[in-house]
Amino acid sequence: MRHREPTSKTRNAKLMSAELQTGINSNLIAATPREALAEPGWLRSVPPATLDMLAKHAVLHRMPAGSTLFEQAETPSFALLLVAGRVELLGVRSTEETLVEIVEAPDLLLPAAVLSGQPYLLRARVLDEVRIVMIQAEAFRDAVTSDHALCLAVLACQATQFRRQTMHAKNLHLRSAEERVGCYLLKLLEGRTTNTSVRLPIEKRLIASQLGMTRETFSRTLPVMIRHGLRVEGDVVHADDISAARLRFHLDPLVDGNEPIIPLQVKGK
Amino acid sequence: MRHREPTSKTRNAKLMSAELQTGINSNLIAATPREALAEPGWLRSVPPATLDMLAKHAVLHRMPAGSTLFEQAETPSFALLLVAGRVELLGVRSTEETLVEIVEAPDLLLPAAVLSGQPYLLRARVLDEVRIVMIQAEAFRDAVTSDHALCLAVLACQATQFRRQTMHAKNLHLRSAEERVGCYLLKLLEGRTTNTSVRLPIEKRLIASQLGMTRETFSRTLPVMIRHGLRVEGDVVHADDISAARLRFHLDPLVDGNEPIIPLQVKGK
DNA sequence: TTTAGGCATTGATACAAATCAATGCCGAGG
DNA sequence: CCTCGGCATTGATTTGTATCAATGCCTAAA
Structure with a gap:
């Protein structure tokens, strides 16, 4: 194998530029939760006041590849908004793991669990280095129930994830x-x-x-x-x-x- | 095999009583779209005015087992609300079929496709005899964008379906x-x-x-x-x-x- | 009553993909 | 420099499940 290159570095570089494109104010990488919330295109139509409110209950985190964001069966205390990077969602049974989905920024991690307050069905592990906004679950639910625009955005996000999961299932079985x-x-x-x-x-x-x-x-x-x-x-x-x-x-x-x-x-x- | 009984009849009987329980005003089976919209518990908090509006653009239908409600790749023209009965959702590839999900009343059939206006990824076929409310897709989307309560209800529905699909995937692979x-x-x-x-x-x-x-x-x-x-x-x-x-x-x-x-x-x- | 068609069962066989195992390669760290 | 550990490759073997095929049963139609 001759063509190999220091893969992780190359990819991170690629990722960074991709990351910039997803943002709206793409000239700078968000340093605060509030800035990060402005990045995903699908949050564009959510009123700034609501984003402010969310940011107030949020922190921005950076996690290296391999980290576990949450474990199967855990009850979500935060809504996780993936701002940059990729995360794999795995079904776990003792030592067996099965990949159910790969989530790419910008997206929410299993909003279904956060909204319903039910335990996560999957484990989330970081693929590339990620940047995530952690929003307190309660605050997130409050925002969704009080802001219609956010509710629609989350609905769209959830709907898209549903379709991706369906496509994945078809790919595997057909x-x-x-x-x-x-x-x-x-x-x-x-x-x-x-x-x-x-x-x-x-x-x-x-x-x-x-x-x-x-x-x-x-x-x-x-x-x-x-x-x-x-x-x-x-x-x-x-x-x-x-x-x-x-x-x-x-x-x-x-x-x-x-x-x-x-x-x-x-x-x- | 001695214990067999006229299965379809027995089951339909069972189904009828189950059906009654899901309703709120369970003393009568809905005869109009408007009545049917009052049945699912998870639509309870949606204002009557919105349901009226939906009903105005809806028809109530009964379909026998085996009927196809929609075909893969079709663009949805109606939101289908399953009021009674069961539907199987199948991934199709020429003659191959794979079951992706079974939907039981009361629930929406693939709201993701209707909301995003994208083609269905699956075929829907009736298992038991079903009763469905067919709401014009445009009217449905309008209602979701103008009524926050409905939006929340659909979100909950979509979230639950997502989790069911995840469970199904885990069951199969693990x-x-x-x-x-x-x-x-x-x-x-x-x-x-x-x-x-x-x-x-x-x-x-x-x-x-x-x-x-x-x-x-x-x-x-x-x-x-x-x-x-x-x-x-x-x-x-x-x-x-x-x-x-x-x-x-x-x-x-x-x-x-x-x-x-x-x-x-x-x-x- | 006879007949035809769907479902279930059972057996024989095929096959795709997993598992187990060994080796090579490369990069990171001592 | 050497060594260790993760990833990739390749081979031998197993195995779970599908496929193909034949039969029986029950129901519904003729």
Whole structure:
């Protein structure tokens, strides 16, 4: 494997620039909870007063990769708003873990649990380094019940997460391991033409778990892709023959679609 | 198989009485959309004026088992409120189907799609005979954006569905086929003692798909349960030795829990 | 009454993916 | 510099579950 580079550094760098784009006032990285609350696009239509109120009961935190944000069965004391970075949500059974979802900033972590005051069903572990706003659960619920715009924003967020989870389930149950890998690679290459190459965005072991298979199976499946025009060397994907790949694997917007969070707007009666 | 009875009739009877209990004004079955909208408990705190408004753009329908309510990839033109009965939501790929969720009244069918105006990710097929209120999608979205209480109710509904989906995923990925069957039976017997028996609430082929396995596997797994104190004859479950069963299979509230829809209440600023 | 079709059961077999195991590689830390 | 630990690869083997196939049962229609 020749093409390897200090992956974590490269990725953090990439992440930082992505992070900036998501913000509205993108010239500076938020240093206070209040600033961080201004970043996610889907909170745009929430009145500043409400954000102020939330910020008053919130702290901004930075957590390194690997940290556990909360444990399965814990009752949420904070609403966690992911401002930058990625988090994996895992179902746990003693030592077994199964990845249920990957959450990318900007998004809320399991708002369902916070809203209903029920225990988390999943463990949350940091993938990249993250920045999160921790809002006291009670304050968060109060804000949702007193501000209609925020309620709509959270609803949109929850709805999108629901659809993502559905897509994930369909991907796992309706496609073979080989197809999942093929589609994953194809999606990375979306819009590209033959002879370009892309870097895998995360470690292979994480891709494997995202695709619901073991590292080993993933590893074994990669060489197979060569006969469909996709070659993976180290963490670089080479598109030798993209049309061949598209012939074999079919991206489906109802499975592979990227759906952004788009809140509805409050309307007077 | 001796114990069989005209299953569909028995079950419909059971369903009718259950249906009555869910209503608030349970003495009569709703005949108009407006009456039907008064039934679900989680719509209780929505102002009558809003329900009136919804009812104005709605019709009440009855559909027999087996009907398809909507197809995958369709763009929703109605919000479907399930007032009575059960619906299965299936991921479809050409001829392959995979059950993603079973929705029981009273609940909304995939509010996420309706709210975001995106195509359905799943097919909806009627299990038992259902009664549904079909509310024009536009009117539904308008109501959600203009009435905070309704917005909260829908949010609660969406949140609960999210958690159910998470539980379902955990059940499938963290337990073996045998455990899923064991836990399913154990849950039917919750609160019962040894030597009681229960009837399976739905056909075996449906239980199998709910548990993410084929009929055949389910069928083969049932006899195995005998060594753990559970005996299934026809559609009757006999609890020969419940404590033995509980020793082998462990119900987990984070997987097997029944979570009701409990909306938050609007609060003034 | 006969017949046809759906569901359930049972057996034989196939197969995809997990598991177990060994090795190589690379980067971090002593 | 060497060494240790995580990740990736590759091979051998197992195993859980699906698939294919045949039969029986019950119900509903002819």
